Amino acid sequence: MALKIYNSLTRQLEEFVPLHEGEVLMYSCGPTVYDYFHIGNARTFLISDIVRRYLEYKGYAVTLVQNLTDIDDKIINRANEQGIDTSRLAQKYVDAYFEDSSRLGIRAADVHPRATEHIAEIIALIQTLIDKQAAYEIDGDVYYRVNHFAEYGKLSHRKPEDLLAGARVEIDERKEDARDFDLWKKSKAEEPWWDSPWGKGRPGWHIECSAMAMKHLGETIDIHAGGHDLLFPHHENEIAQSEVATGKTFARYWLHVAFLQIDGRRMGKSESNFIFVHDAVEQYAPEAIRHFLISAQYRHPLDYNPTSLSESSSAVRRLSNCIDALGPYRDVEEDTSAELNDADAASLRDGLDTMRQNFESTMDDDFNTAGALGAIFKFVGEVNQFLAATGDQSSDVGRSVLSQAYNSLVEVCGVLGIYAEEEGASDEHAALTEALMTLILEVRQDARQRKDWATADKIRDQLDALNVELQDSRTGTTWRIIKGGR
RNA sequence: GGCGGCGUAGCCAAGUGGUAAGGCCGGAGUCUGCAAAACUCCUAUGCGUCGGUUCAAUUCCGACCGCCGCCUCCA
Numbered sequence: 368m369a370l371k372i373y374n375s376l377t378r379q380l381e382e383f384v385p386l387h388e389g390e391v392l393m394y395s396c397g398p399t400v401y402d403y404f405h406i407g408n409a410r411t412f413l414i415s416d417i418v419r420r421y422l423e424y425k426g427y428a429v430t431l432v433q434n435l436t437d438i439d440d441k442i443i444n445r446a447n448e449q450g451i452d453t454s455r456l457a458q459k460y461v462d463a464y465f466e467d468s469s470r471l472g473i474r475a476a477d478v479h480p481r482a483t484e485h486i487a488e489i490i491a492l493i494q495t496l497i498d499k500q501a502a503y504e505i506d507g508d509v510y511y512r513v514n515h516f517a518e519y520g521k522l523s524h525r526k527p528e529d530l531l532a533g534a535r536v537e538i539d540e541r542k543e544d545a546r547d548f549d550l551w552k553k554s555k556a557e558e559p560w561w562d563s564p565w566g567k568g569r570p571g572w573h574i575e576c577s578a579m580a581m582k583h584l585g586e587t588i589d590i591h592a593g594g595h596d597l598l599f600p601h602h603e604n605e606i607a608q609s610e611v612a613t614g615k616t617f618a619r620y621w622l623h624v625a626f627l628q629i630d631g632r633r634m635g636k637s638e639s640n641f642i643f644v645h646d647a648v649e650q651y652a653p654e655a656i657r658h659f660l661i662s663a664q665y666r667h668p669l670d671y672n673p674t675s676l677s678e679s680s681s682a683v684r685r686l687s688n689c690i691d692a693l694g695p696y697r698d699v700e701e702d703t704s705a706e707l708n709d710a711d712a713a714s715l716r717d718g719l720d721t722m723r724q725n726f727e728s729t730m731d732d733d734f735n736t737a738g739a740l741g742a743i744f745k746f747v748g749e750v751n752q753f754l755a756a757t758g759d760q761s762s763d764v765g766r767s768v769l770s771q772a773y774n775s776l777v778e779v780c781g782v783l784g785i786y787a788e789e790e791g792a793s794d795e796h797a798a799l800t801e802a803l804m805t806l807i808l809e810v811r812q813d814a815r816q817r818k819d820w821a822t823a824d825k826i827r828d829q830l831d832a833l834n835v836e837l838q839d840s841r842t843g844t845t846w847r848i849i850k851g852g853r
Numbered sequence: 854g855g856c857g858g859c860g861u862a863g864c865c866a867a868g869u870g871g872u873a874a875g876g877c878c879g880g881a882g883u884c885u886g887c888a889a890a891a892c893u894c895c896u897a898u899g900c901g902u903c904g905g906u907u908c909a910a911u912u913c914c915g916a917c918c919g920c921c922g923c924c925u926c927c928a
Contacts, residue, residue, distance in 0.1 A: 371916095374912060399927085407927095408928045410928070441926070490886090572926085585904080593928065596928065599924065626922070633921075633927095638927090662876080663867090669866095675877090679865090679877085737866055738875085741868095741876080751891055754892090755892045767921080837889075839886095839890095841885090
């Protein structure tokens with residue numbers, strides 16, 4: 368089964384073949400650290416994370432680089448407002464980025480380069496562009512000469528005249544061409560600066576990604592991902608800078624994530640209609656937020672609203688209930704023989720095979736996470752049905768298939784990050800909690816035996832208030848902690 | 854003006870030239886002391902509108918309507 372990726376460059380679904388067999392070089396545009404990031408930003412970061420995980424699932428060795436833009440106008444303005452250093456402000460939000468993204472289950476990239484730590488590389492790259500006549504200096508500012516690059520516009524599919532016709536930018540009269548953009552910005556008073564051949568200044572926005580991608584991944588990378596808003600001008604400019612400097616293809620597959628909307632409009636910082644991940648994570652379980660963010664294919668807009676989030680919470684709970692119910696079978700030895708002497712078990716294993724096939728074929732189709740969820744939940748229904756029918760009476764074969772089901776579901780959900788295994792705060796506390804719960808449930812069981820329903824229900828209700836849910840069954844009472852409340 | 858996206862059941866959302874995955878919500882049951890969880894059944898002759906191609910279109914083509922985005926910092 369071949370993975371296909373929609374390449375913004377060609378506007379087509381293309382079979383994915385990495386530059387080096389078995390390895391994937393991937394670059395994802397990260398945050399500008401002047402504030403917390405919102406759920407819209409999270410969608411892109413999450414998709415990068417899932418693309419990476421799925422490629423690993425398929426056996427590729429993936430190197431993921433995600434930049435942190437830690438110097439730019441917004442950072443300078445925000446730092447000035449707060450009367451602190453730009454570096455201090457940036458560090459605060461770098462820390463916040465890692466905290467919030469890890470709470471969302473987004474794994475850190477292999478490298479998180481920062482613009483301010485790559486000034487030398489940036490300067491060298493600009494110098495190369497000047498040497499090649501692709502850039503020019505005017506009074507301490509350096510601009511990229513767009514006319515030098517005949518293919519300018521190939522990513523955004525724009526013609527030069529279109530770019531000028533729609534230009535709403537204030538045109539700097541000193542530039543040779545209105546489309547030329549900053550590579551190096553001369554510092555104004557009170558602004559942070561670095562020394563360069565053109566005087567004190569700081570890098571323009573686009574150049575850092577070219578310099579850092581090349582430094583950490585090489586001159587040609589496989590996948591370059593980012594939000595759809597970066598397609599133009601950011602990514603277009605990255606191509607222009609990089610390809611003129613090296614004479615090589617910069618990125619082979621360009622992947623752009625559609626916007627998250629809210630009330631039918633784009634969620635954006637400048638729209639001030641955003642919801643910080645920082646806050647969302649207080650209200651909803653990370654798995655629920657992830658489920659929501661991947662409930663539509665990444666190239667389709669998705670609308671944020673509380674209803675969708677609570678739908679995702681319910682869906683994720685259903686999934687979690689199922690996998691937890693399979694937990695007891697996780698260590699049963701798997702019987703992988705082709706012939707199963709138990710018809711129900713055989714049918715469940717067919718369902719499992721189908722689930723895996725559909726998961727892969729749908730993910731191979733440009734990371735169609737919505738379709739993948741469909742495959743997973745269909746199988747969840749089959750597992751529940753099997754468990755309801757056989758329960759503890761399962762045959763050895765049945766138990767073996769349940770074990771396979773558990774491991775497959777955990778693996779597949781791991782790619783999407785929609786199931787979290789129970790993890791206690793610490794072993795010590797987990798053991799204590801376990802012991803206390805056993806005690807409480809014994810007391811309640813005694814009450815139930817006396818038909819003292821008032822006491823039994825009081826215990827259940829009070830535990831429920833603590834997000835501990837009890838479930839009585841013929842074989843006893845089980846409990847679980849409801850993550851993220853309800 | 855240029856370029857692009859979206860419009861599928863009450864809500865979210867896959868999908869296919871041959872007759873609509875999955876989730877949520879709702880209703881009726883089973884189980885249970887009551888719940889919860891789970892299971893069973895029910896919930897789109899229909900996929901924005903109008904035409905066209907075809908034996909057959911939601912799926913292809915054309916026109917139109919509505920909503921959104923990029924073209925400026927923004928994931």
